[in-house]
Amino acid sequence: MIVIDHLTKCYGSFRAVADVSLSVPKGQVLGLLGPNGAGKTTIIRVMTGYLPPTVGSASVDGFDSVTQSSEVRRRLGYLPESNPLYGEMRVIEYLHFRGRLFGLARQARDAAVERVIERCWLREMRRRQIGRLSKGYRQRVGLAAAMLHNPPVLVLDEPTSGLDPIQIRETRHLIRELAGDHTMILSSHILPEVEVTCDRIVIIARGAIRADGTVEQLRRKGGDAPRYVLEVRPGGEGPAVRQAISALPGVAAVTEAARDGWMRFEITAASGAADLRESLGALVGDRRLPCRELHRESGSLEQLFVRITSEAEAA
Amino acid sequence: MKQTLAIARRELFAYFSTAVGYVVLALFLLMSGLLFALTVLHTGVEATMRPFFDLSFFLLLFIAPAISMRLISEEMRLGTIESLMTCPVSDAQVVIGKWLGAVAFFLAMLAPTLLYPLVLEWYSSPDYGSIFAGYAGLVCIGALYLALGTLASSIWPSQVLAYLVAVFFWLLFVGLTSWLPRYLGDPWSAILFRMSIEQRYGNDFAKGVIDTSTIIYFLSGIVLFLTAAVKIVESRRWR
CATH class of the missing domain: 3.30.70.260 (ACT domain)
Structure with a gap:
């Protein structure tokens, strides 16, 4: 579903990602784990077509993220790292706006907005201004916006950063729930997060893949002997x-x-x-x-x- | 097209849900109302909107950049540009949509001034042809100013900078094309005068003439600035 092929990305003379190759089959939940500044966000930005790679390529469902960028974006639901939202808009206005950007017609849009509001527990907050919501609710709005057009692939960059423990539990629960019918990439610098939510973990440090496997495999490898x-x-x-x-x-x-x-x-x-x-x-x-x-x-x-x-x- | 309009619509609503939008609106209406009352509304004066249009030209030099300054800088500052640019919309759709939203707000700002001709109607019989042309001119000028403002806003993430640069650009442009030619001989003065907004506006629109070359002049300016803005937005990704 997602193929990253020998991806290198430089910002000026700084090499943020060096020769990363990765392929994610349909339905898998992949955790990108690494310390801050490891290159997770850069990999994700190239995949979503927001940044072009310096060398190599990324593709989603067979579409190249640079040359067929709009096909890729249609198939992706993306929650960026800091979850940027328009504070002056109401929740429901924002979701409708996103629906329009994805070209959803009136009826389909209404249905989609209701579906994600239900799924992300936003019912009581639908008329609230986004700027006045708590961080946890803002995160749900970001997730709802990412799922709105029902994309086969969800990309969540640090989905629980800044949330309190209860909100973290809710968000993880939601992610687990979504895992069933989506291919998902989840980035985090928090280990237990990927441990509980992901089928497979890729550890990234200094712009390169350092380990790749299921939780069990890595644990064995982590493997100081028991x-x-x-x-x-x-x-x-x-x-x-x-x-x-x-x-x-x-x-x-x-x-x-x-x-x-x-x-x-x-x-x-x-x-x-x-x-x-x-x-x-x-x-x-x-x-x-x-x-x-x-x-x-x-x-x-x-x-x-x-x-x-x-x-x-x-x- | 639908996506462009969705962006324009969001921009328009954003103006009406932030203080800046209302402040700009109030400031413009206050100033233009004063202009109208002080220059047009006198007994014995010709029933014409001409002084109002002439002075609005200068007023907009300062007002229009305040409308456009937030368009793209705000997205960059908040980071919302990332979620916008990962939707299936092109850079051109984003830039044009934002500019259209600003133009729509500008039209909404002009709308209340339509009361002025009605006031004139109350006391006398104004020439509606020239009033129509005058408004057409204001819309052209506004659209052009906003296009440059969009460009400035795409270059600098700081709204203040985007505002100052746009104002400075227009002051320089007006100086170069309306004031400098008076001191130059032909052919320079003729060429520069052809490029002057004030000349185009004062000699055509304000007199009630809508000339195709003037329309093309404004259109090409708008296209130039918006294209440059699209290129700037595109280039951001390659750095």
């Missing part, structure tokens, strides 16, 4: 238990902390080791130790994200 946490009351056997754990196959390192007679072991597995929970459980059972916790922590995306972006900065 860690295990075990909390038991060893009585006087503390050192012996520790030794037994260290001796288990696949254990790379063990640290412990004692409190109120309980000991908390943090066990790092060797890379490629099998799941250690079973052998840890057996160990506890054999020694009949009182146990109150045993769990595995998988390598977090956060670690991968931080590692990738700091590597990119250092390069």
